[in-house]
Amino acid sequence: MNPEQILFYLFGAVSLIGAIAVISFRHPIYSALSLIVTFFAQAGLFVLLGAHFVAAVQVIVYAGAIMVLFLFVIMLLNLGTLSAKGAISGKLKGFAVILGILLAIEGVYIAANAISDPPDASAEAATESVNTTTYTIGELLFNEYLLPFEVTSLILLAALIGVIVLVKRESQAEN
Amino acid sequence: MSLESYLILSALLFTIGVVGVLIRRNAIIIFMCIELMLNAANLAFVAISRSLGEASGQVFVIFVMAVAAAEVAIGLAIIVSVFKHRQTINVDEVNSLKG
Amino acid sequence: MENFPLFLIISSIVKILIIAHLLIIGVMVMIWAERRVSGWMQDRLGPNRVGPQGLLQPIADGLKFMFKEDLIPNHVDKPLYVLAPAMLLVPALVGVAVVPFGNSITLFGNEIPLQIADINIGILYILAITSLGVYGVVLGAWASNNKYSLLGGLRSSAQMISYELTLGLAIIGVLMLTNTVGDNSALSLRVIAESQGSHLWHWNFLIHFPAFLAFTTAMYAETNRLPFDLAEAEQELVAGYHTEYSSMKFAMFFMAEYMNMIVGSAVVVTLFLGGWHFFGLENVGGPVWSGIISFGIFFVKTAIFLFVFIWVRWTLPRFRYDQLMNFGWKFLLPVALTSIVVTGTLWITTGSRLVVGIGNVVAAFIVVSIVAGLLVMNKAPEPAIRDNDRQITPSALDAIE
Numbered sequence: 075m076n077p078e079q080i081l082f083y084l085f086g087a088v089s090l091i092g093a094i095a096v097i098s099f100r101h102p103i104y105s106a107l108s109l110i111v112t113f114f115a116q117a118g119l120f121v122l123l124g125a126h127f128v129a130a131v132q133v134i135v136y137a138g139a140i141m142v143l144f145l146f147v148i149m150l151l152n153l154g155t156l157s158a159k160g161a162i163s164g165k166l167k168g169f170a171v172i173l174g175i176l177l178a179i180e181g182v183y184i185a186a187n188a189i190s191d192p193p194d195a196s197a198e199a200a201t202e203s204v205n206t207t208t209y210t211i212g213e214l215l216f217n218e219y220l221l222p223f224e225v226t227s228l229i230l231l232a233a234l235i236g237v238i239v240l241v242k243r244e245s246q247a248e249n
Numbered sequence: 250m251s252l253e254s255y256l257i258l259s260a261l262l263f264t265i266g267v268v269g270v271l272i273r274r275n276a277i278i279i280f281m282c283i284e285l286m287l288n289a290a291n292l293a294f295v296a297i298s299r300s301l302g303e304a305s306g307q308v309f310v311i312f313v314m315a316v317a318a319a320e321v322a323i324g325l326a327i328i329v330s331v332f333k334h335r336q337t338i339n340v341d342e343v344n345s346l347k348g
Numbered sequence: 349m350e351n352f353p354l355f356l357i358i359s360s361i362v363k364i365l366i367i368a369h370l371l372i373i374g375v376m377v378m379i380w381a382e383r384r385v386s387g388w389m390q391d392r393l394g395p396n397r398v399g400p401q402g403l404l405q406p407i408a409d410g411l412k413f414m415f416k417e418d419l420i421p422n423h424v425d426k427p428l429y430v431l432a433p434a435m436l437l438v439p440a441l442v443g444v445a446v447v448p449f450g451n452s453i454t455l456f457g458n459e460i461p462l463q464i465a466d467i468n469i470g471i472l473y474i475l476a477i478t479s480l481g482v483y484g485v486v487l488g489a490w491a492s493n494n495k496y497s498l499l500g501g502l503r504s505s506a507q508m509i510s511y512e513l514t515l516g517l518a519i520i521g522v523l524m525l526t527n528t529v530g531d532n533s534a535l536s537l538r539v540i541a542e543s544q545g546s547h548l549w550h551w552n553f554l555i556h557f558p559a560f561l562a563f564t565t566a567m568y569a570e571t572n573r574l575p576f577d578l579a580e581a582e583q584e585l586v587a588g589y590h591t592e593y594s595s596m597k598f599a600m601f602f603m604a605e606y607m608n609m610i611v612g613s614a615v616v617v618t619l620f621l622g623g624w625h626f627f628g629l630e631n632v633g634g635p636v637w638s639g640i641i642s643f644g645i646f647f648v649k650t651a652i653f654l655f656v657f658i659w660v661r662w663t664l665p666r667f668r669y670d671q672l673m674n675f676g677w678k679f680l681l682p683v684a685l686t687s688i689v690v691t692g693t694l695w696i697t698t699g700s701r702l703v704v705g706i707g708n709v710v711a712a713f714i715v716v717s718i719v720a721g722l723l724v725m726n727k728a729p730e731p732a733i734r735d736n737d738r739q740i741t742p743s744a745l746d747a748i749e
Contacts, residue, residue, distance in 0.1 A: 086258045093262050093285055097269035102277050103428070103490060109281050110483070112262075116288055123255070123299045128307050130472035132291075134516075135314045138479025139509055140284070140321050145486050146505045147325045148277060149498060151332050167272050174268035181260030186253050208469065208535055210304045211311070219308050226315045233319035240326040 081122055089115035102148045110141050127208045255296035262289035276328050276338040280321070287317050359460045367444055367464060375606040376406035382658050389662045413599040421492075421592055428491035433593070433600035436484025440607035443477040446470040447614045448538040449646050450624045453639030462624075462643055463538055470537040471523070474615055475516055478570055481608060482508040485572070488601070489589035500588030503578045503669065510676045511569035511576075517684035518563035521556045521691035522619055525704070537615075541623025548627070553620040555705045558712030559687040560620045562680045567616060569676070571608040573657065575664040578672060613653040614646075621649055678719050686715045 092112035099105045113136045120129035215223055262285060269282030291310045298306025332338050380395070380403060387394025395402040420426065450462030467473060482505055489501025523535065526543045544550050553560040569576040580588030590601045617623060624642035626649075631638055667675065690711040694704045 082254065086254075089258070090261060090265070093265040096281055096285060097265060097273060097278070102275060103487075105278050105281055107428075107487075109284065112285065113288065116292060119255070119258075119292060120295055123295050125295045125298070125307050125310075126467070126469050127472070128291075128295060128310050130469045130476050131311060131314060133476035134472065134479055135318060136284070136288070138476060138482075138512065140318060142479075142482055142486070142505050142509050143321060143325055144277065144281065145483075145490075146502065147329060149486070149490050149502055149505075151329065151338070170268060170271035173271065174264050177267055178261055178264040181264055182257050185256035185260045211307055214304050214308045215311070218305075219312075222312060226312055229316060229319050233323050236323050237326045240323075240330055 078122060081118070085115045085118040085122065088112075089119070103145065106141055106144045106148060109144075110137050113137050113141070127211055252296055252300040256293055259289045259293040259296065262286075262292065274339045274341050276331070276340050276343075277325075279340065280324055280328070284317060284321070287313055359455075360464065363460075363462070363464050364445075367449070368441065371441065371444060371607055371610060372603075374610050375603050376410070378606045378609065378654060379406045379409065379602075381654075382661075385655070385658045386662050389659075410599065413596055416595040418595040418597065423493045424592060425491040425493060428487050429592075430597075432484050432488030432491055433597045433604070434484075435487060436481060436604040437600050437607070439477045439480040439484070440604040440611065443474060443608075443611045444614065446473050446537055447611070447618055448541050448623060449614065450643035451639055454635035459635075460639075461538070462639060466536055466538050469535045471519060471535050471540070471619075474537070475512070478515065478608075478612075479508070479512055481570065481604075484601075484604065485589045488593070492589070492592035494592055496585040496587075497589050497591050500578075500580055500585050500591075504572065504589060507569060507572075507576065507578060507672060507676075510673065511566040511680070514562050514566040514676065514680040514684045515570065517681070517688060518556075518559040518566065519619060521559050521687045521708070522552050524688075524691055524695060525552070525555065525701070537618050541618050541625070544622045545625060548622075549701065551620065551622040551625075555701050555708070556620070556687060556691065557705065557709050558683045559691075559708070560616075562684045562687070563620065564616060565680060566676075567612045568657070568660065569672075571605060571612055571657075573605070573609065574661040575666050576672065577666060578669060609654060609657050610650070613650045613657065616653055617646060617649045621653070674723075678723065679716060682715050682719055683712050686711045 089112045092108045092115060095108035096105045096112065099108060113132060117129040117132045117137075120126075120132060266282045266284075266286035266289060269285065270279050273279055273282070291313055294306040294310050294313070296306075298304060328338055331343055335343060337343065383405070384394040384396075384402065395405040398404040398408045420429065445464045446467055448461070448463040448466070452459045452461045454460070485504045485508075486501045489497040489504070492498075522540065526540050540552075544552060548554065572580065577588075580590065585591070590598055593601060624646040626645045629641060629645060632641060687708055690707045691704055694700075694707045698704075
């Protein structure tokens with residue numbers, strides 16, 4: 075086992091355990107915390123894959139902003155008391171889990187076999203030399219993917235306006 | 250590590266997200282599971298990006314994150330509105346348009 | 349892994365030990381300094397009984413904290429209650445890892461950079477770590493199961509994610525002038541510090557003065573210090589998020605706040621105040637002495653900045669909540685955005701640091717005047733924010749960014 079493998083299994087196990095904890099904790103705040111742990115493990119995996127910039131953005135955006143927002147809403151609505159009665163019946167749950175296992179088998183099968191010719195040693199060497207940096211990503215983002223980038227800004231603008239409309243209407247209705 | 254290991258991990262994470270959406274009725278947790286699925290996709294993107302030796306996959310990840318952020322902002326605003334109207338965020342109880 | 353030079357490992361461990369201890373000692377000195385300086389500013393003495401000039405007062409305080417009963421109230425959520433102080437302290441400690449606290453020292457023929465880890469995304473690492481500090485506050489607040497704590501936590505989370513935005517945007521101008529095309533290490537704090545050089549007019553705070561002010565203000569907000577300490581506003585919330593904490597757990601919250609101040613000051617010094625440079629003084633002496641002198645320069649600059657922290661605390665009153673949000677979203681954010689546009693445009697067209705510096709100040713002045721004018725014109729007799737519903741707007745917007 076080389077260090078990369080050890081770290082891969084470590085981060086992989088942590089992210090899987092965190093993910094399972096997200097769907098098994100009763101209380102939303104614990105789910106949110108488990109999700110943060112999963113995101114961290116994924117950031118670690120991104121670092122292993124040489125994607126340092128993506129790893130940093132993962133922590134900044136997901137752990138730093140999105141999950142704080144989740145916590146904020148959970149605390150604001152004070153959901154602790156509500157979560158208990160929200161469970162579905164055991165039979166349906168079993169059915170869902172069986173479906174999930176089937177999906178997992180399918181996904182793993184595809185992941186393990188769909189790559190017809192696995193990247194050989196030369197491709198590995200190529201990845202070493204590319205070693206995607208912030209500079210590379212920026213260059214791609216503002217040249218090749220300029221249109222999608224601008225479209226993303228439109229999506230964000232739409233979301234911004236949408237949130238304002240949603241909340242504004244509420245406060246007017248109260249008055 | 251080989252590409253397959255990362256893809257298998259990604260598939261497992263995605264499945265856990267799907268199961269979460271199926272078995273949980275709390276809208277916020279369903280939302281978290283959607284984030285989990287998006288992240289599994291991100292992992293696959295980055296892994297394939299490395300194995301192909303180009304950075305496009307990582308650019309996609311950044312797009313996914315931007316869209317996810319927009320989606321969370323809207324989604325949580327909707328959840329807060331729903332909660333204020335119905336005092337619940339159980340998705341089974343929020344099943345009529347009349348409010 | 350096998351061909352890692354032993355020297356590198358040993359020097360790294362030594363650096364980590366020195367810096368971690370310096371941080372903790374720094375916290376103690378800061379606690380003493382804050383009490384003495386505040387005493388001085390309020391025309392009283394401050395603690396002066398334990399040791400010379402009261403210097404040992406922090407140690408006495410620490411002992412007192414350790415011997416106090418470690419109380420865990422019955423109504424709290426125990427796992428999170430115990431975890432929260434650690435979740436605040438750890439980000440405060442690890443943030444310092446990428447800050448270059450001096451040039452390099454040459455020992456036994458090996459050059460040791462005075463920095464724990466020079467990673468190529470250093471500034472993003474700092475932003476990521478600062479954004480994690482909020483969890484300790486929010487979870488501590490929620491786990492305490494106390495309405496004052498919860499209010500503190502809600503305020504803190506909204507405040508932190510609002511000001512983080514400014515924090516991130518304000519440094520983009522700095523990065524633009526540091527970067528050269530094709531270079532991939534421009535996000536490293538060492539490169540940023542080196543690029544500023546010895547001369548005052550290359551230091552970023554003159555070139556990006558509005559961004560410097562915005563960044564510093566946002567940094568104050570991130571450390572939850574007055575005038576931004578709404579999360580623990582004593583007059584309104586008892587003690588905010590740490591109301592239920594006692595003994596060493598409270599001490600950990602306390603230490604984390606001061607550590608955040610020290611790390612924040614060090615980052616500001618690196619980004620805007622020229623790092624370890626001071627008119628060529630850092631090059632005096634041999635390979636060993638120049639390293640030590642550069643460390644000293646960095647230390648003094650950080651200390652001066654920390655004094656400003658204390659000074660501000662006893663000068664400005666606390667913001668009201670709506671003032672805080674207005675200030676963050678209507679003044680700081682536009683200033684930071686303007687700084688990006690102006691710096692980019694002027695740097696491309698003229699390529700002169702002087703023009704960029706003047707342009708930044710003028711543009712920021714114009715933007716602030718416009719915003720202030722609009723606010724005065726639209727001034728409806730609107731009451732302060734009354735309920736939590738409306739507070740969600742700014743934070744919900746924030747995720748979009």
